[in-house]
Amino acid sequence: MFEHLREDIAVVFERDPAARSTWEVLTTYPGVHALLVYRLSHRLWLWNLKWLARFVSYLGRWPTGIEIHPGAAIGRRVFIDHGMGVVIGETAEIGDDSTLYHGVTLGGTSWNKGKRHPTLGKGVVVGAGAKILGPITIGDGAKVGSNAVVVKDVPAGATAVGIPARILDPAQADARESKAQKMGFSAYAISADMNDPVVKAIHGLLDHTVVLDQRIELIVTQLKKLGVEPEQLVPSNDKFDANYLNKIVD
Numbered sequence: 649m650f651e652h653l654r655e656d657i658a659v660v661f662e663r664d665p666a667a668r669s670t671w672e673v674l675t676t677y678p679g680v681h682a683l684l685v686y687r688l689s690h691r692l693w694l695w696n697l698k699w700l701a702r703f704v705s706y707l708g709r710w711p712t713g714i715e716i717h718p719g720a721a722i723g724r725r726v727f728i729d730h731g732m733g734v735v736i737g738e739t740a741e742i743g744d745d746s747t748l749y750h751g752v753t754l755g756g757t758s759w760n761k762g763k764r765h766p767t768l769g770k771g772v773v774v775g776a777g778a779k780i781l782g783p784i785t786i787g788d789g790a791k792v793g794s795n796a797v798v799v800k801d802v803p804a805g806a807t808a809v810g811i812p813a814r815i816l817d818p819a820q821a822d823a824r825e826s827k828a829q830k831m832g833f834s835a836y837a838i839s840a841d842m843n844d845p846v847v848k849a850i851h852g853l854l855d856h857t858v859v860l861d862q863r864i865e866l867i868v869t870q871l872k873k874l875g876v877e878p879e880q881l882v883p884s885n886d887k888f889d890a891n892y893l894n895k896i897v898d
Contacts, residue, residue, distance in 0.1 A: 693718035
């Protein structure tokens with residue numbers, strides 16, 4: 649129990665720059681409290697003390713705002729950031745080193761008994777407000793964008809965004825993230841399918857910029873093969889002239 653607690657405190661410092669001291673984490677982080685209560689209730693559940701397990705879990709929901717069914721299986725070093733509104737169903741499974749933000753739901757889509765909640769692999773990151781529904785699998789290292797609704801499996805290392813969630817092309821996702829970082833912000837976990845025209849415009853501009861960069865790199869490469877240095881294409885007055893370009897290429 650104490651070993652798990654030490655790990656829980658350590659991951660807070662790793663993943664939350666707002667954490668200042670161990671005392672602060674122990675006394676003001678509901679995600680840590682929720683996991684402590686979960687481990688107690690889960691042990692009671694395994695001992696077949698079902699009602700008592702549910703009651704302990706119920707008590708833990710009051711101060712934390714986080715509802716974790718005692719039957720769920722949660723690995724080590726899992727971090728629930730902020731946590732308000734997080735719901736984790738009975739047959740949900742969460743792998744080691746995963747991170748859940750507030751408003752996340754790991755829910756079911758059926759009233760049938762048996763496996764009906766999602767399975768998250770190791771190192772999964774689930775953005776705020778995301779809903780992962782049904783007995784689906786989110787692969788190791790996958791990311792789920794904020795407010796996404798996931799109802800199908802997500803491959804390991806992939807990024808899923810939107811309603812319903814779609815898998816971003818890895819090259820597109822990496823290029824967009826890299827471009828966003830260069831521009832001074834990161835667009836990760838903002839769904840391209842959200843009904844927000846500003847968000848859609850930003851993503852469209854990022855994608856367009858990435859494509860332009862790729863085309864410019866291709867043009868420069870081809871020109872160099874022709875023995876033309878890119879610096880020669882711009883006159884000294886910095887004004888581009890198509891006739892000037894044709895003259896150099898000829």
